[in-house]
Amino acid sequence: MNPLLSRLQPYPFERLRKLFEGVTPNPAFEPISLGIGEPKHAAPEFLKQSLSAALDNGLSNYPATAGTPALKQACARWLMRRYGVSVDPSTQVLPVNGSREALFAFAQTVLDPSQPGATVVFPNPFYQIYEGAALLGGAQPHYVASDPKRNFAADWASVPEAVWARTLLLFVCSPGNPAGAVMPLDEWRTLFELSDRHGFVIASDECYSEIYFRDEPPLGGLEAAKLLGRTDFQRLMCFTSLSKRSNVPGLRSGFVAGDAALIKPFLLYRTYHGGAMCPAVQAASAAAWADETHVEDNRRQYRDKFAQVTPVLAEVLDVALPDASFYLWAGVPASFEHRVPGLSADEAFSQALLAQYNVTVLPGSYLAREFGGVNPGKGRVRMALVAETAECLEAARRIAEFVTRNA
Numbered sequence: 001m002n003p004l005l006s007r008l009q010p011y012p013f014e015r016l017r018k019l020f021e022g023v024t025p026n027p028a029f030e031p032i033s034l035g036i037g038e039p040k041h042a043a044p045e046f047l048k049q050s051l052s053a054a055l056d057n058g059l060s061n062y063p064a065t066a067g068t069p070a071l072k073q074a075c076a077r078w079l080m081r082r083y084g085v086s087v088d089p090s091t092q093v094l095p096v097n098g099s100r101e102a103l104f105a106f107a108q109t110v111l112d113p114s115q116p117g118a119t120v121v122f123p124n125p126f127y128q129i130y131e132g133a134a135l136l137g138g139a140q141p142h143y144v145a146s147d148p149k150r151n152f153a154a155d156w157a158s159v160p161e162a163v164w165a166r167t168l169l170l171f172v173c174s175p176g177n178p179a180g181a182v183m184p185l186d187e188w189r190t191l192f193e194l195s196d197r198h199g200f201v202i203a204s205d206e207c208y209s210e211i212y213f214r215d216e217p218p219l220g221g222l223e224a225a226k227l228l229g230r231t232d233f234q235r236l237m238c239f240t241s242l243s244k245r246s247n248v249p250g251l252r253s254g255f256v257a258g259d260a261a262l263i264k265p266f267l268l269y270r271t272y273h274g275g276a277m278c279p280a281v282q283a284a285s286a287a288a289w290a291d292e293t294h295v296e297d298n299r300r301q302y303r304d305k306f307a308q309v310t311p312v313l314a315e316v317l318d319v320a321l322p323d324a325s326f327y328l329w330a331g332v333p334a335s336f337e338h339r340v341p342g343l344s345a346d347e348a349f350s351q352a353l354l355a356q357y358n359v360t361v362l363p364g365s366y367l368a369r370e371f372g373g374v375n376p377g378k379g380r381v382r383m384a385l386v387a388e389t390a391e392c393l394e395a396a397r398r399i400a401e402f403v404t405r406n407a
Contacts, residue, residue: 058280067095113138122171152179180322188224212324
């Protein structure tokens with residue numbers, strides 16, 4: 001067996017199942033889960049029709065890992081419409097089977113474990129694929145704590161220069177998971193300067209880019225590079241997906257774009273890895289990237305939902321509207337600290353909420369690691385507002401009542 005597998009941590013939802021072992025949810029309430037970030041809005045009808053129409057010719061051929069020209073051109077056109085960025089679809093775009101697969105595989109392409117102290121830097125809390133990709137790539141993770149004063153954005157200034165010097169790969173996530181913070185241009189400038197100085201690659205996870213609550217859409221990595229005169233996108237790869245944008249997580253479709261010198265070895269890796277996308281999925285994906293009407297409607301649904309749910313929760317919890325994404329990152333009352341021996345406040349809160357009101361949330365400590373003696377997720381919970389508005393509003397009302405009765 002690969003000895004590096006032993007370094008992997010349990011996935012957050014495995015830990016959640018263990019936390020809930022022996023807990024009997026109150027049968028007076030129908031179950032509502034805000035635990036998993038799985039979009040529940042309806043998939044667009046035209047996309048399903050596109051997928052169905054492509055099945056006749058899409059199942060009898062081996063797909064090319066590089067993707068069809070039609071899909072790559074659709075992705076490139078979307079980048080131009082969304083960010084004003086021009087890329088060569090033949091050398092700077094690569095379709096992938098969702099951003100999760102791509103983020104992990106890209107790290108295996110980039111990392112060289114023979115390098116002394118090979119390090120991967122990423123925010124803390126974080127999407128656990130970053131950590132797993134680093135560990136199985138033979139590197140050591142460096143966790144960058146979030147800053148509550150900046151909407152829980154990563155505190156890159158806290159990273160010592162000696163760590164940057166041995167960094168091979170930096171994962172950034174903007175809009176962020178779980179707090180939804182968006183990186184401004186000055187932050188990108190800082191990271192690009194560090195990349196130039198130390199030679200590390202930046203992998204920008206942008207899967208939440210189309211769900212936002214301000215008038216101005218979130219800045220993307222390629223867009224930031226262009227604004228700063230870095231039109232070759234050197235050492236930069238951006239990852240995006242249809243899962244959240246188009247409510248099709250089961251389609252497993254996204255693409256990466258950026259430095260052609262990185263795309264080439266990544267394509268080689270994925271060719272051996274067997275990462276080709278089904279031709280029917282490619283056809284449907286091209287249709288999805290070409291349409292913005294369903295994206296605008298999806299964003300409107302989230303805006304309406306968050307506008308109704310956030311004030312209800314803000315009356316009893318430390319929580320505010322995020323910049324983007326579909327999560328609320330809420331602080332739990334201090335009264336839950338030490339309430340249950342052996343459990344953190346966020347664990348005790350989540351366990352009692354399920355037992356009393358049959359609502360599932362995810363303890364924030366499960367999304368982070370203790371680093372420098374601190375777990376920046378402790379004392380907070382992540383709520384995924386992915387269901388329809390009425391269900392999320394009902395969950396919010398239950399949570400408000402729960403907090404009032406238990407504070």
